[in-house]
Amino acid sequence: MLSSGVLDPQATSVVNDEITFGVDGLIRYELFGHELWITTTHISLLIVMVVIIAFAVVANRFIKKADPYKVPGKFLNAIEYLVETFDNLTKANMGEKHGLKFSNYIGTLFIFILLANISGLFGLRSPTADYGVTLALALVTFVLIHYNGFKYQKSAHITNLFKPILLTPINIIGEIATPISMSLRLFGNVLSGTVMLGLVYGLLPKAILLLVPAPLHGYFDVFSGAIQTYVFCMLTMVFISNTFEEA
Amino acid sequence: MGNLIVSMVNSTVLAATKETGLWNRIFGLDMQLLADVVIMGLAIFVLFLALSYLLFNPARELLQKRQDRIKEEMDASAKDKKEAAQLKSNYEAKIKEASKEVDEILSEGRKKALKRENEIVDEAKMEASRIVDRANKEIELNKSKMKDEVKQEMIAVASVMAGKIIAGNIDESKQKQLIDEALNEMGDETWQN
Numbered sequence: 001m002l003s004s005g006v007l008d009p010q011a012t013s014v015v016n017d018e019i020t021f022g023v024d025g026l027i028r029y030e031l032f033g034h035e036l037w038i039t040t041t042h043i044s045l046l047i048v049m050v051v052i053i054a055f056a057v058v059a060n061r062f063i064k065k066a067d068p069y070k071v072p073g074k075f076l077n078a079i080e081y082l083v084e085t086f087d088n089l090t091k092a093n094m095g096e097k098h099g100l101k102f103s104n105y106i107g108t109l110f111i112f113i114l115l116a117n118i119s120g121l122f123g124l125r126s127p128t129a130d131y132g133v134t135l136a137l138a139l140v141t142f143v144l145i146h147y148n149g150f151k152y153q154k155s156a157h158i159t160n161l162f163k164p165i166l167l168t169p170i171n172i173i174g175e176i177a178t179p180i181s182m183s184l185r186l187f188g189n190v191l192s193g194t195v196m197l198g199l200v201y202g203l204l205p206k207a208i209l210l211l212v213p214a215p216l217h218g219y220f221d222v223f224s225g226a227i228q229t230y231v232f233c234m235l236t237m238v239f240i241s242n243t244f245e246e247a
Numbered sequence: 248m249g250n251l252i253v254s255m256v257n258s259t260v261l262a263a264t265k266e267t268g269l270w271n272r273i274f275g276l277d278m279q280l281l282a283d284v285v286i287m288g289l290a291i292f293v294l295f296l297a298l299s300y301l302l303f304n305p306a307r308e309l310l311q312k313r314q315d316r317i318k319e320e321m322d323a324s325a326k327d328k329k330e331a332a333q334l335k336s337n338y339e340a341k342i343k344e345a346s347k348e349v350d351e352i353l354s355e356g357r358k359k360a361l362k363r364e365n366e367i368v369d370e371a372k373m374e375a376s377r378i379v380d381r382a383n384k385e386i387e388l389n390k391s392k393m394k395d396e397v398k399q400e401m402i403a404v405a406s407v408m409a410g411k412i413i414a415g416n417i418d419e420s421k422q423k424q425l426i427d428e429a430l431n432e433m434g435d436e437t438w439q440n
Binding site (some may be wrong): 006011017021022023024028031034036037039041042045049052053055056057059063064066068069079080082083084086087103104105107108109111114127130131132133136137139144193 | 269270271275276277278279280282283284285286287288291292293294295297298299300303304305306307309310312313316334422
């Protein structure tokens with residue numbers, strides 16, 4: 001974590017000596033002659049992944065033990081509800097024919113982004129407040145859009161860019177803008193929450209901190225986090241399903 | 248306030264980088280970003296595989312199994328219901344047949360009983376008429392017997408009486424006439440009464 005007590009003299013009287021919202025480098029390594037860092041994002045990412053995979057392993061145990069001839073327990077019900085929700089969501093947005101193929105990816109994306117966004121509640125720096133994470137997610141969506149575009153529309157996927165010919169530059173920019181806008185939207189929203197909370201934690205006296213951050217966490221981490229998760233997944237589904245329609 | 252925050256943010260980031268020697272940033276388009284993207288790409292791929300293998304696919308299989316089982320059970324119960332309806336109609340038909348048979352048996356029994364009754368009655372009538380005939384014959388026999396006896400007695404009495412009268416004043420022809428008259432008067436009607 002970033003620690004700093006070096007601020008202008010006026011500020012130091014009200015500011016705690018910890019204001020944390022940047023990505024910190026923890027371990028330095030070199031790759032192809034470049035200086036790179038293992039950062040707090042990677043640690044948070046690892047923790048989030050471990051939690052998700054641990055959940056999946058426990059769920060897997062329950063599913064393996066479950067007897068389809070018996071009434072399922074509460075946990076199993078919750079798992080089934082989760083999976084069915086993703087199935088229904090993808091089917092509703094991408095159609096009965098193609099929806100189910102993307103259910104696993106959309107489910108993974110949803111669980112990961114949601115947990116990453118609310119990880120601020122547990123004292124982690126949200127991995128999604130790092131552009132490297134959101135850009136990667138948006139690029140996966142970008143690849144999926146164009147893979148399915150070529151798969152279902154063949155060459156029309158390219159020729160559609162030139163229709164009408166006058167709008168060609170805008171069409172091309174629009175395609176390139178998709179991953180950038182998606183990644184920046186998620187990054188910006190989560191980062192703003194992280195910065196706001198970092199400032200609140202840094203600026204306010206410790207006694208007040210017992211009360212003030214709770215509603216802010218509720219808004220920035222939970223509410224905004226959930227909304228952005230939903231938006232990201234929705235956009236991914238809509239952009240991909242657009243490639244089926246024009247086939 | 249806004250300026251204060253901005254200056255604090257700037258100075259914090261810069262100061263930390265300079266003073267502690269640690270690497271710190273919020274955003275940057277460089278090799279670090281590329282490395283982060285690659286790492287995150289791998290991470291989401293691993294996560295996708297793990298969740299698909301551990302969570303989504305088995306859960307979907309389980310749901311499918313349960314769906315199949317419920318469908319199976321519904322089909323089986325529909326089949327059972329159909330069979331039960333079939334059995335019911337069979338039994339109802341059988342019961343109808345059985346009651347028809349019972350009716351037949353009963354009516355046959357009644358007919359037989361009626362016939363037997365008539366036979367018995369006829370026999371009884373015949374027997375009765377036989378008895379009556381026999382009784383009549385016996386009565387006739389006894390009547391004629393009694394007639395003869397009475398006749399004899401009368402004759403005897405009349406003879407005695409006549410003897411006595413004749414002994415007085417009447418001749419033989421007169422005697423005979425008297426006897427016949429007496430006998431005729433005490434004819435059949437007298438006896439039968």
